[in-house]
Amino acid sequence: MDEFKxxxxxxxSKSGPxxxxxxxxxxxxxxxxxxxxxxxxxxxxxxxxxxWLYCPDGVISKELEPKIDLEYCKGCGICAQxxxxxxxxxxxxxxxxxxxxxxxxxx
Amino acid sequence: MKKIESGNVAAALGVKLxxxxxxxxxxxxxxxxxxxxxxxxxxGDELKAEYITVESEHSAxxxxxxxxxxxxxxxxxTSANGLLYMSEQVHWxxxxxLPLVMCVVxxxxxxxxxxxxxxxxxxxxxxxxxxxxxxxxxxxxxxxxIKAFRLAEAxxxxxxxxxxxxxxxxxxxxxxxxxxxxxxTFLPEYQYKHTLDPQNPENLxxxxxxxxxxxxxxxxxxxxxxxxxxLHEELGTAIPVFEQIDAAYKEAFGRGGKPxxxxxxxxxxxxxxxxxxSLANRIKDVVxxxxxxxxxxxxxxLHLYRPFPREQIIAALENAKGVIVIEKALSYGNEGALFxxxxxxxxxxxxxxxxxxxxxxxxxxxxxxxxxYDSIKxxxxxxxxxxxxxxWIGLNR
Ligand code: SF4
Ligand code: SF4
Numbered sequence: 001m002d003e004f005k006x007x008x009x010x011x012x013s014k015s016g017p018x019x020x021x022x023x024x025x026x027x028x029x030x031x032x033x034x035x036x037x038x039x040x041x042x043x044x045x046x047x048x049x050x051x052w053l054y055c056p057d058g059v060i061s062k063e064l065e066p067k068i069d070l071e072y073c074k075g076c077g078i079c080a081q082x083x084x085x086x087x088x089x090x091x092x093x094x095x096x097x098x099x100x101x102x103x104x105x106x107x
Numbered sequence: 108m109k110k111i112e113s114g115n116v117a118a119a120l121g122v123k124l125x126x127x128x129x130x131x132x133x134x135x136x137x138x139x140x141x142x143x144x145x146x147x148x149x150x151g152d153e154l155k156a157e158y159i160t161v162e163s164e165h166s167a168x169x170x171x172x173x174x175x176x177x178x179x180x181x182x183x184x185t186s187a188n189g190l191l192y193m194s195e196q197v198h199w200x201x202x203x204x205l206p207l208v209m210c211v212v213x214x215x216x217x218x219x220x221x222x223x224x225x226x227x228x229x230x231x232x233x234x235x236x237x238x239x240x241x242x243x244x245x246x247x248x249x250x251x252x253i254k255a256f257r258l259a260e261a262x263x264x265x266x267x268x269x270x271x272x273x274x275x276x277x278x279x280x281x282x283x284x285x286x287x288x289x290x291x292t293f294l295p296e297y298q299y300k301h302t303l304d305p306q307n308p309e310n311l312x313x314x315x316x317x318x319x320x321x322x323x324x325x326x327x328x329x330x331x332x333x334x335x336x337x338l339h340e341e342l343g344t345a346i347p348v349f350e351q352i353d354a355a356y357k358e359a360f361g362r363g364g365k366p367x368x369x370x371x372x373x374x375x376x377x378x379x380x381x382x383x384x385s386l387a388n389r390i391k392d393v394v395x396x397x398x399x400x401x402x403x404x405x406x407x408x409l410h411l412y413r414p415f416p417r418e419q420i421i422a423a424l425e426n427a428k429g430v431i432v433i434e435k436a437l438s439y440g441n442e443g444a445l446f447x448x449x450x451x452x453x454x455x456x457x458x459x460x461x462x463x464x465x466x467x468x469x470x471x472x473x474x475x476x477x478x479x480y481d482s483i484k485x486x487x488x489x490x491x492x493x494x495x496x497x498x499w500i501g502l503n504r
Binding site for chain 1: 202203204261262263300301308309310311312313314315322323324328329331333334337338341344
């Protein structure tokens with residue numbers, strides 16, 4: 001076929017964290033997991049992981065104690081909505097930032 | 108093989124020879140016989156393709172976008188309000204760089220309703236990023252459909268093949284149907300470079316940021332403006348590519364040689380009429396008549412409207428005393444669309460020819476040879492203070 005020097009730029013991406021840039025900066029509320037309510041953490045056995053499955057940004061790890069990559073978590077709240085045990089709460093970023101600042105000052 | 112058939116059938120036979128794999132189209136006058144012929148060919152196993160019936164033109168093009176993204180050669184066709192209904196997907200197909208081919212069987216746009224011919228439908232989509240080719244007769248329809256697939260696939264930009272509703276779509280003319288084996292060699296099986304692959308899942312045409320962004324692996328990816336600039340640049344490369352493809356077609360089938368524009372009696376002419384589609388053919392008779400009277404006038408039929416062949420336009424027109432643009436579409440509130448483009452192209456010329464504009468035949472209004480004759484003659488004999496406005500021919504006053 002014809003060989004022409006076309007670059008053909010399009011926007012394609014593999015799914016996973018960082019797909020749309022550092023979306024962590026979009027967050028207004030932060031998901032916080034209460035491990036005492038989280039099934040796999042409580043039983044120390046792989047189970048549930050609905051938060052991992054539903055997170056549209058793929059930023060929740062599939063571990064006994066699930067972790068959230070806040071660099072990319074955009075704060076949509078889907079994980080909190082889907083969690084069957086109510087282990088995930090959405091907390092105002094501003095309150096958390098104030099708390100973090102106070103902790104920093106103490107150290 | 109010679110055939111006497113309608114323009115719509117000529118298009119369908121071109122699509123068949125191109126061995127498309129997916130057809131999705133919604134019938135609309137005057138395109139309907141084209142889609143009917145295609146469904147008949149597929150139903151009768153003469154064309155081994157999937158005909159996907161849809162509920163609208165928007166879906167028709169969406170299906171073709173999906174098919175092409177999965178690596179299939181796809182085709183659709185429409186007219187007028189159908190084209191406008193799919194407009195969102197028209198822009199999408201170009202931005203997604205999918206090598207689709209669509210026939211636009213030109214018809215006026217409502218309101219008020221009209222099913223008759225003019226060029227407003229495809230002209231209104233000229234800024235969508237597609238390649239637009241306007242053809243003059245049945246032979247050009249079938250040849251151009253085949254070339255369009257190779258062009259679309261070479262530059263990964265969709266191509267509209269535009270031909271006049273009724274004047275070409277429903278009239279019968281003799282034309283040659285190219286040999287199937289030769290077409291197979293000219294247009295081999297399509298291999299899309301960026302096909303969806305279940306083994307390697309990815310998102311196509313994902314949201315872009317105003318800035319270039321690092322992807323998941325930290326590699327910088329182009330932003331919206333970079334991607335659009337690339338489309339614009341590569342549309343420009345489609346001009347020489349189309350010339351090469353046409354030359355290859357001429358070598359194989361003995362027809363072609365003037366893919367960008369064809370000229371009639373333009374050599375040494377003082378005045379050149381510029382037009383598109385079947386109208387350009389009709390103007391030949393008027394040009395003959397005027398030459399018999401001693402007026403040196405020719406007609407230039409522009410085939411490639413987008414990308415706009417600026418350099419070729421300048422070369423063809425800069426030595427004329429005057430240019431007369433006769434067209435069946437306009438930018439409402441301004442002037443003829445082609446007229447504006449031609450004037451802009453000639454602006455840098457040192458000795459600029461005058462450019463006059465006539466709007467004709469909207470919504471199928473009868474185009475009289477006498478009107479064409481009077482208008483062209485008026486321009487060729489015009490004094491310096493001939494007002495620079497778009498003149499409407501054939502109004503019922
Ligand atoms: S809020 Fe929960 S679901 Fe939403 S992006 Fe963050 S982790 Fe994922
Ligand atoms: S959905 Fe809730 S319970 Fe299930 S793993 Fe996630 S946090 Fe734990």
